[in-house]
Amino acid sequence: MRPVNTERRAALADAGIEVLALAGIRGLTHRAVDAAAGEPDGTASRYFRTREAMLLAILDRTKELLLALLGEIEPVAVNRDGLVDAMVRTVRLSLAENRTRQLAMMALFLESSHRPALRDELAVVAVALRETLERLCARAGLDLTLPDAWALLSFFNGSIFIGLTLPQLDQPSDDTLRAGLNALLRPYDGPAQRG
Numbered sequence: 616m617r618p619v620n621t622e623r624r625a626a627l628a629d630a631g632i633e634v635l636a637l638a639g640i641r642g643l644t645h646r647a648v649d650a651a652a653g654e655p656d657g658t659a660s661r662y663f664r665t666r667e668a669m670l671l672a673i674l675d676r677t678k679e680l681l682l683a684l685l686g687e688i689e690p691v692a693v694n695r696d697g698l699v700d701a702m703v704r705t706v707r708l709s710l711a712e713n714r715t716r717q718l719a720m721m722a723l724f725l726e727s728s729h730r731p732a733l734r735d736e737l738a739v740v741a742v743a744l745r746e747t748l749e750r751l752c753a754r755a756g757l758d759l760t761l762p763d764a765w766a767l768l769s770f771f772n773g774s775i776f777i778g779l780t781l782p783q784l785d786q787p788s789d790d791t792l793r794a795g796l797n798a799l800l801r802p803y804d805g806p807a808q809r810g
Contacts, residue, residue: 624662627652628676631659631669636718640726645669670723670733677720678740684713685747689754695803698755699796702771703789710778710786717775744768757803767799 630652635643648659648669663669688701709717727734748771749764759767774795778786787795 623654623658624672625676627654627659627662628672630654631673632677632716632719635673635722636715640722643669667730667732670726670730671736673719674723674733674736674740677716677723678743680713680716681720681740682743682747684708685744685751688751692751692755695755695757695800698751698757699793699800702796703792706771706774706778706792707789709775714779717779721776721779741768752800752803757800759803763799763802767796770795770799 627648631643631648634647634651638647643666645659645663645666646656649656652658659669663672684705688698688705691701692698723733724737727737745764745768748767749759752759752764752767774787774792
């Protein structure tokens with residue numbers, strides 16, 4: 616058996632992200648991924664034997680890219696203001712440069728209601744994202760409780776979901792996003808910050 620070409624596999628998963636974001640779950644086929652990746656027919660099916668395997672590979676790649684994006688917050692998350700500013704920028708990036716990736720992730724969440732294996736993997740991804748947010752908050756001096764960490768992740772994901780799915784609405788301004796994040800983090804303010 617030949618070793619897996621990890622670069623080609625990642626490129627196929629990236630193409631799958633594009634197809635899923637642009638064509639939806641029904642448009643995600645091995646042939647569509649081959650075309651989007653510029654590969655000969657049959658390439659994606661050699662790497663991802665089943666549709667579920669392809670979905671799981673797309674999820675794995677999306678998780679890798681999302682965690683890398685959140686990791687970019689770490690150097691500036693030295694205090695709460697830096698963390699909040701970086702999170703607002705990350706929401707904005709998610710709605711602009713990283714829009715395709717976020718659309719694919721939302722499609723995966725919806726599809727997981729019909730696919731237990733995908734749902735199980737998404738639960739792992741959600742925990743990894745929550746733990747990343749907890750780590751970033753700890754770096755900024757905020758030791759979040761588990762319920763508050765989930766609330767922060769829900770606010771983050773909800774803001775992105777609304778921005779992706781309801782473009783006809785007025786998008787929340789950076790100040791609105793900052794106010795929401797600050798409200799969630801207010802219980803962790805010290806006396807000096809509250810005053």
